[in-house]
Amino acid sequence: MDDDDFLSDLPPAPAPGPSPNSTGEEPAWWGPSSDGGDAVYLAVRCVMTSVYILIITVGLLGNITLVKIFITNSAMRSVPNIFISSLAAGDLLLLVTCVPVDAFRFFSEEWVFGEAACKLIPVIQLTSVGVSVFTLTALSADRYKAIVNPMDIQTSSAVFWTCLKAVSIWILSILLAVPEAVFSQVVVMQGHRDNTNVTFVNCVPYPLSNQMHPKIHSVMIFLVYFLIPLAIISVYYYHIARTLIKSAHDMPGEVSEHTKRQMETRKRLAKIVLVFVGLFALCWFPNHVLYMYRSFNYHQMDLSLAHMVITLLARVLSFSSSCVNPFALYLLSESFRRHFNSQLRCGRGQRPERQPSYLHSTSHIRLTSIKKATPAAAIIPPAANGSSNRQEVAL
Template identity: 40%
Template sequence: MTQNYVPDLPFANMTRDGEGLGITYVNGSQQFCCDWNVTFNDTYEYEYFFEGLGVESIIIPAIFALIFFVGVIGNGTLVRIVLCNPPMRSVPNIFIASLAMGDLLLLFVFVPFNAITYMTTSWPLGEGMCKVINCVQVASTGVSVFTLTALSADRYHAIVNPINKKATDMMQRTYTVAILIWLFAIALGIPTLVLATVVPFYFPNNSTVYYCQAIPMYMTLVTKGHTAAMAIVLYLVPLSIISVYYVLIAIKLIQSSKHLIGENRRNDTKQLKARKRLAKVVLVFVLIFGICWLPHHLFNIMLVFSPDTTYMQTYGMMFFKFLGTVMAYANSCVNPLALYFLSNTFKTYYKKYILCCFKSKHRKKMMARKYREHTNMRYSSSRDMVSRTTQRTIIYSV
């Protein structure tokens, strides 16, 4: 059975037109008409849109719920570790905490509401929430990628130019950079906040479906420009800058490994190893971000720039869309997991804050078991002593 593909355009009055689908659009005072080459079956009119929710309405929200649960616990604990422990408030850790706060913003605002779109056939939350959640996605993504860029720059300067500076000045500069990153990311989300809208789609059987769109599809040039700008500003340019930083870091490390030989350079070698280890952590964060967000940007580019979008109706492309969405949101929960396995210091704090409840319960059980064993041992010893005394009495009385 052929699935019908109909673009999400507002105020579309659809009529049967031979082998294709004739659609008349109304955009302000202008009217457009075009013929979409979509094969129809007389016994199956618009069945694709009203056949009900599929299995994805259960699987995708369940995956989102898992991402939300893991991400909130991991990133919330990460922020608590940095803010509540003065020894952990170093320059890279401040950026890592800012990165975690951006992930928390995405998890709290965008992920739950986006899950609703897979559980309903029409957007139920109104235009205001449509604007907010699309703006939050852009801002959160901006915070993540720009913070990773700042982290890479910090690692570059720490390894290539390890100049001693006052800790106070460095911390003030770090907080300033983190705040500027948030302001710039929010500013990037303002166009989406203005343009995002709920688009009604009218069907001939008097049914109406509402779609939440970051940029209305009928604004063709704006949609293409916005999609290209997001892919360039939030993905290609930052990752390119990060790549340059890490190439320079690799060159410096190779040169340092040749010169740092001898007993008198032992301390410098230890410092370099520590900086190298932290650089690896940041590199893992960058690779995770690049891999997780690549399908999302690819799908958006194919959807907007492909001259023929009928192939987007296939199950393969729908799966690719779901995969891109899940991977993009999974990026918000994997950084704490990476820190747990890559940093012994963070692992200790994670065990302290997350596993303390389990350890407390385990400790209580152990104490209760030891108390029972001690009580039984005392009771057993007392009983054995009575038994031996009775035996002596019997023996001596004979």
């Protein structure tokens, strides 16, 4: 059997990376040349194009503003925020490269970007996914260290070492994505439409002659970029939850106001990271499952309307993961919300509203000084670890 004979029997190939594609042989209801297909084709094109434009616009606005806040405000340059900024940078990379290319497939039935883009786009996409999941794992480890081992003193070089970790995550993600460039290739494929043979150019993520490659590829993608990192994160959060429950029972009746505030801040940060992890899992799980399903049923491709709808929803969910984190941070962090509103000039130049804890502490100092009791400086005890305290209150 030569290559042409093999390709003529193939169903549509999955797209590069963890996002399945469906270009190729299409179902009877799809395409402008089929009966009744004009309306469906036009509706899907308009709806998906609008959704992709919305994802790109909202994602760029949220992530660029997030990175700008962390860069321009020295008080926000903390260990968790450095990781979150790296997370936003990975999302931006995906939004400006992979999303527009994927949207273009609704205007062309074949790959038109050439061999170089066929190798580069999968690398960018997988790098972005790697940066996201590995950074979330590093954030969970940071929250574990802050809550389970709170007495570990953070040195003045903590920010430097965190930046080094973030850069290392990017390098690791790029290296793991290199095989995508090695195996991705542009091929000429044959399919059937309206009982006629059609020839088209497609970008495939692995050699079509090796039937085991797609199965190995999809399983490895699922393990390395989803299951294993989430299992590690689950272990971290199990110990975090156990420590918080134990500390709630063991905490003495009278503790300093500073200790209470520090514990609440650490719990809030742990909650934010957990929400990020949950959103990532929710957005990417359907796509991973769909990709494995297609890889293991490569010669029995489901061409039904239901399968196409599920495919489109999975793609929208996966790309939506690049724009949801700023929204989550806006809802969960009052400090970030104030800075975000300030960046968008929602406050019209008004002074940012002070934190309730800050108002309480200053009124407490003022009242104490009137009563001529202990000095104001003694009202709020200094943190046992001043550097660590600054790291925690940034959000």
